[in-house]
Amino acid sequence: MAERSFAKEVETLRLGAGETFRGEGILAITKALLESGVGYVGGYQGAPISHLMDVLADAQDILGELGVRYEANASEASAAAMLAASVHYPIRGAVAFKSTVGTNVASDALANLASGGVTGGALVVVGEDYGEGSSIMQERSHAFAMKSQIWLLDPRPNLPSMVDAVHHGFALSEASNTPVMLEVRIRACHVHGQFTAKDNRRPPVSVRDALSNPQRKTDRIVLPPAAFAHEQEKIAQRWPAAVRYIRENRLNEVFGPAQAKVGLVLQGGMYNTVVRALQRLGLADVYGESAIPLYVLNVAYPLIDEEFLDFCAGKEAVLVVEEGQPAYIEQAFGAMLHKAARPTRLIGKGPLPEAGEYTGAAVMEGLAAFLRDWAPEQLPPQDRAPNRPEDPPAPTALAAAVPPRPPGFCVGCPERPIFAAMKLVEQELGPHQIAADIGCHLFSIMPPFEIGGTTMGFGLGPASNGAFDGGGERRAISFLGDGGFWHNGLTSSVGNAVYNKSDNVIVIVDNYYSAATGGQDILSSRAENRSKSTQHPIADAVRGIGVTWVRQIDRTYDVPQMRQVLHEALTTEAEGPKVVIASSECMLNRQRRERPQRAKALREGRRVETPKFGVDEDVCTGDHACMRLSGCPSLTLKTLDDPLRDDPVASIDESCVGCGNCGEVADAAVLCPSFYRVDLVRNPGRWEKLVGSVRAALIGFLQRRRMRGRLAFEGNPL
């Protein structure tokens, strides 16, 4: 079960023609797929596209009604490969994943797909994880489109434009026999807006129909000599066909006055940011009516020479607003102007930042700089010659006072004790070469753990330790999540280690879900999933591929055991890779599962036990050693109203879920006896109550007896 349920929202996917759809960008794209008569959908989760996968999973009934096949692919490569169904069959298919990391993984299949070309429309929806909030390397998907000649749509970030892009994407794909990539930026995925819906369409040919009537055409298969023909075909037929479709259907848009000295060329995805800059400069109204001509590239690839040169006609200069680097679009336009010997000056990077996200401030500054140089008369006086900042700059002293807040493990996360144990083992055996992977467990690189030196890709943690495979004084360690394990890790990392007789240690963090991407189920999930096959133990897979030393830990919170197993893995005489599988359910998902059950039990008057941890503040000495082995948001600090104490003491707040890490760490690291666990038993049974009251009476008697013999201080909080 995913972290977020769209059960309510997916009902909007049933809206018919003329009705108004309200919701998130991703949901709108899903609706557009159904309106387009898509025959099969799939993909792999990852921000900012995770919700699309969640929506599809929650929309299985609707998909089933329409005869649409839904596949939760094992990886982006599997997803892209699935588009093969559109090669010989006139079936529309769409897959979604995050980019550029997902596109990296998918690129083998994408290149093969693009070479042979498609018959049915093939749409790849890529969620661009770029700029603020991104968790990956900052690169562009644009390069993938160019290298394989896949058309790249970059629609304006509003719901009607994104929906249109889906409809046109399929049609363009079919008109040019080329797969199409639809790029949606991180904020556009989650933008809340509205559009007018159309009726959903059943696929004219379904995948079932195709199976009853199999087809093959040898000239579509990537093998010489067909592969050489494909290359020629891309240039001679598919490209011109695409250009024709794009021009005839006006996929790119021109706004503003027909005649002007200067103009702006922008990626569709940049439109709102550019218009806001124009609005603030007084050059566009709130509805986007611009005083400066805009050429909006809803198709970022291929670029269309005639359109661009027409736009430049009569203009002294145009500014290309192209986010990210290298500046492929700017370079291409520069070449066009040069080849056509046009006098228009091309400006781009320079006034605009060479690299990095094009934020509102960056675009406004770049635009003002461009206009100051080329059309100062269009600017209001204070922008033409700014002589003072409009607002005082942010106080720098404050910047130093505000602590950074990078993401980290959630309250009660079962991965925290794994790294606490690792830290304790390193305290004993010394520092090790440790490789990290992709997933929540990568938060180990941050304080307080600071474990892991590299991350080379999903499922590649152990593989990235390949060069250290055996022979050293200490073993190298790598971490790998269950998501990464099934995505790629089983073969690329574990198989690799077995085959190469690695002596290293692999720790597989198994939290029952693809947790970092929103808690989607995977092969080893413990949950029953009505349409997917789960409950395949990682340990079986690892043994199956040839690992002999495997240790399964079923409660990661048992820090002493966790530490002991890690210690053993690092010191055993056994040969071959040492695999530790550390399993406990993702706390976020566990709480989401258990809370409603608990509430129901309480309502029905049944017995409910809730654990919580606490700190005896008069036993805690304020050294914070526990924090350095935890970092749990619920374990925090508190100033005592006691002038005798200089340092704040540990304190556990109301968000504690009683996972046990605090107490276990205090025990394993022999920290202090301040932690206690309190289990609150609501609706206790009669016998239990009786025992409880007898205990309380005896204990109360002893407590009163003790206090009679000594001084008791009223004001003393102790």
Added chain:
Amino acid sequence: MTPLDHAAPDSRDRDQSAGVLKVAILAVGGQGGGVLTDWIVDAAERSGFRAQSTSVPGVAQRTGATIYYIEMMAQPEREPVFALMPAPGDVDVVVAAELMEAGRAVTRGLVTPGRTTLIASTHRVLAVSEKIALGDGRAESGAVLDGAREAAKRFVHFDMNRIAVETGSHISASLLGALAGSGVLPIPRATFEETIRESGRGVEASLRAFAAAFARAEAEEEPAAASEDPEPPEPSERPEPPEPTGPARLRRQWADLVARVDALPAAARDMAGRGLEKVVDFQDPAYGAEYLDALERAAEAERAAGHRAHRVTTELAKHLANAMAYDDVIRVADRKVRAARFERVQAHAEADADSLVHITEYMHPGAAEVCGVMPRPIGAFIEARPKLYDWLHRRVDKGRRVRTDAFWPFFGLYLLSGLRRWRRALLRHAHERAHWRSWTERALALIPTDEALAVETVRCRRLIKGYSDTHARGLSRFDRVMRMGEALEGREDAADWVRRLREAALADESGEALDGAIRTVHSFLDDEPPAARG
């Protein structure tokens, strides 16, 4: 005044997006910023606005700083073009779900004096970097409050988390209440409440939190700073020393001790009163007398040296109390079995009369703890024999979970805490007493020649904290700083250096900062660095 009639500085004249209301929400991942965003959009749409919201979800939302953004416009003729991210200097309302996030909004330039209303909860969610410091690494709330007050056109701030906790709701509801109560959005209260009702989950609690925060925000002009700011509570001057209860004999002894406190220099009296209570509670009135002996000697020495501020006595009153009430197993057991502690645990668990609580203690005693509660000769005998000591350690070294709500485990701890009466004869006490005595003597000896160094020497006691390894590490750092203090004695800047060394000792766990500071001191003392380090 509606939020749309701005003071109209020149930049707003030309700004064609001035009809758009721009709201940024800064939160810590997990605080429910998404829920709040959805509520605002829903209420705006109900009020005839066209609204757009965006966010950057993903892994950044796992406990990290995160931002949501909303734009809205009343009765547009057609589809307006909204931006997808806030721009510095172009935000009307910032809602910060935590104090440092308010500070972050200011540093990002999202809060500007010309137009921004900043609505912030003043509670703190500490960042990891603040928590892992050995001493107090928390950010200064005061600086952020001042900065926010300066940067915002209007600053509505109070503890919205407390309202959420008190009403059994979530902070998203109290934030919405504060936003609505501030009147900065032209959306009627009833519409916000309708939105909450329609959301369908925890409606009653949400409405309570909403109403409480609404009232606070509505009433709020500029709040009286002291009571509202989340500064650590100023330790209060106690008007009267507490009158303890207990056997008459002990109370008489206590009264004599209180009389001695009253005879101490005025500056030290408050601290000495609290310290006295701590050591008497730890042991008995005779122990309190021993504590006061040391303070009286310090006060006398200061009087003789003409130090009228009595800084050494005051500092000693604090640190000697902590040193004498050291954390041995007896004290821990004593704390764990008290009735007041049981009540605290029940309150923490939010237990009511119909429920039961089970309490599990996490204890991990080793040979040191066992020897510590042995009579001195026996304990010392074992300690002097490493093999025997290690054998003992192996026998006892394991984590123990003790269920103190059950009678027999409780009784075990109860008996252990009863060892108090024999404490003076036990090994740990001998160690501790020797240690605090030599440290006190050292400080007293410095009073006539270097008062400042004496004060700093006393303060070094702060380095000794924790249990087992943590305690040992603190002790070793204390010793190293004390040794450097001796080496520095006679220099004018000795006190200043000891202060710096102490701060370095608290700077990190690895001890690198202290090593560096000691090297620096050696470099100018022209001495060889010591080979052994703790």
